[in-house]
Amino acid sequence: MILTGKLKVIVLLMTQKCNRRECTVSSDSLPPLSYILPDTREGGTFSKCLMYNGSALDGASVVPCQHGWEYDDTWYPQTVPSEMNWVCDDMHIVSDVMFYAQNIGAVLGLLFGYMGDMYGRRPLQLACVVMHVVSRVVMMYTTSLLPLFVVAESLVVGAAGVMLECSVSVGTELTDIRNRSCVNCMAYVGIPIGLVSACLCVQIFPGWKHSLLFAVLCCLVLLLFCRWFPESPRWLTCRGREEEALSVLRRVAATNGSSLPPFTLQVLHRVAKAKRDRVGYLAIFSSWNLFKNTLLLAMARSLCWVTMVALVLSVGIISVNPLVAVSAQAVAQAASVLLQHYCGTHFGRRWSSVACLALVGLLGALCVVLLTVGVPSVAMAVVVMAMQFWSTAGAGVINLQSIEVHPTCLRQITASVECTVAGVCMSLVPYIVFQGGSVDRRLPFAILSAMHLLGALSVSFLPETALQRLPESLQDAAEFGRGRPYWSWRLIAPPSYVQGQ
Structure with a gap:
């Protein structure tokens, strides 16, 4: 989980530096700046990218900076842009790297998701950790080779979301319906822990390569624990390997100092019916109900992920200490995960996700108003932290809904589709935040506000999943949530709830 937060701060390091370059000159005795730098102003300062080829008094022409840049x-x-001078005419490289890495990673995510449902959750988890190690090592040596640098970054982009989904899926599939939200909560707490750890890492280590080495070390430590990562018994049963599934369950029960409940074989026999289902991406279209739920969840997940990343990148717009701002957002995320767990358990998943998205939309509109009237940056930071709070809460609820709505035989495939859609949408974040923010600082917040208000209405059409048995087959997914009234607020448990099914 630490690696997920680490990824976001690496993105932050790739972008914030570009806004802090200064054109330098070589003379030890400097005339007034107006004789050296063009008098066209950029945000109330002299140009940071151009200089006179001589003195302005002599009618010298304007040329790009000739002596490099000094960085704040x-x-x-040290960051990648400061090392490679991705500024001025090359400033677009930062957004381009993030754009192409997100889209290539989105395609790779589809491959990883297919691997999870065809070959198992355990091999997928191992492959994702290896991709993290390979990606970070390659990135340290390919900054001058942009295509390789982009491919290396895309490896971890493709693996990160699926890796999180895989671990939560296994935990959920091993847990009874009363504790599924708890498993999801524990997993999502790792994201803010990772953000704070990454900020501390930036303070401790002198350059971006040292930060990547720290991430590699975390992955190598994680590899040591992969041997204890169990295969999903539900997946094994869906593949016709009931004896292996029973063996895994017995081992888990022995580790916990308990025995298998009497209804275990009944559940395994019911899950085994799904082995006749066709598995693959086309199975998403096997019923309108399954397709509709996947589409709505993909849209909702995209909104939350885009907002979480956009708010991290927006710390440059609101002019505050970026490390403090990101750490404050991480604290808000941790608190939001706990609130999400409480609300999702007591009030259901559907209306909790609607409330989270609606509140993010209203707070985004408030940011537009505050930027219009010109409030202190501290006030803006507080509102942005509140947006991060509710956006993270929404992401946690929607992630749990996705696991509970989709059948076991398609759980990783549908999760990868949702992550792919979210990844493609996230590739537009740098352009929205940096390009849109340079035109009007209110524009990114206005876009986020409008999208979330529309998203809140859309997710209200998802079925309630709290206290409901996990669908195992395509037929279960086709019927899941049908016939329930739209304005339903009560959580109704099925008869199998008393058995923990």
């Missing part, structure tokens, strides 16, 4: 290292000692 107040927050970051």
Whole structure:
């Protein structure tokens, strides 16, 4: 989980530095700046990308900076853009790297998701951890080779979301209906822990390569625990391997100092019926109900992920210490995960996700108003932290809904489709935040506000999943949630609830 937060701060390091470059000159005795730098202003300052080829008094022409740039290292000692001088005419490289890495990673995510449902959750988890290691090592040596650098970054982009989904899926599939939200909560707490850890890492280590080495070390440690990562008994049963599933369950029960409940074989026989289902991406279209739920969840997940990343990147727009701002957002995320667990358990998943998205939309509109009237940056930081709070809460609820709505035989495939759609949408975030923010600082918040208000209405049509038995087959998914009234607020448990099914 730490690696997920680490990824976001690496993105932050790739972007914030570009806004802090200064054109330097070589003379030891400097005339007034107006004789050296063009008098066209950029945000109330002299140009940071152009200079006179001589003195302005002599009618010299304007040329790009000839002596390099000096970077403000107040927050970051060294980043990729400062090392490679991705500024001025090359400033677009930062957004381009993130754009192409997100889209290539989205395609790779589809492959990883297919692997999870065809070959098992355990091999998928191992492959994702290896991709993290390979990606970070390759990135350290390919900054001058942009295509390889983009491919290396895309490896971890494709693996990160699926890796999280895989671990939560296994935990959920091993847990009874009363504790599924608890498993999801524990998993999502790792994201803010990762953000804070990454901020501390930036403070401790002098450059971006050292931060990547720290991420590699975390992955290598995680590899040591992969041997204890169990295969999903439900997946094994869906593949016709009931004896192996029973063996896994017995081992888990022995580890917990308990025995298998009497209804275990009954559940396994019911799950085994799904082995006749066709598995693959086309199975998503096997019923309108399954397709509709996948589409709505993909849209909702995209909104939450886009907002979480956009708010991390927006710390440059609101002019505050980026490390403090990101850490504050991480604290808000941790609190939101706990609130999400409480609300999802007591009030259901559907209306909890609707409330979260609606509140993010209203807070985004408030940001537009505050930027219009010109409030202190501290006030903006507080509102942005509140947006991060509710956006993370919404992401947690929607992730749990996705696991509970989709059948076991398609759980990883549908999750990868949702992550792919979210990844493609996230590739537009740098352009929205940096390009849109340079035109009007209110524009990114206005876009987020409008999308979330529309998203809140859309997710209200998802079925309630709290206290409901996990669908195992395509037929279960086709019927899941049908016939329930739209304005339903009560959580109704099926008869199997008393058995923990």
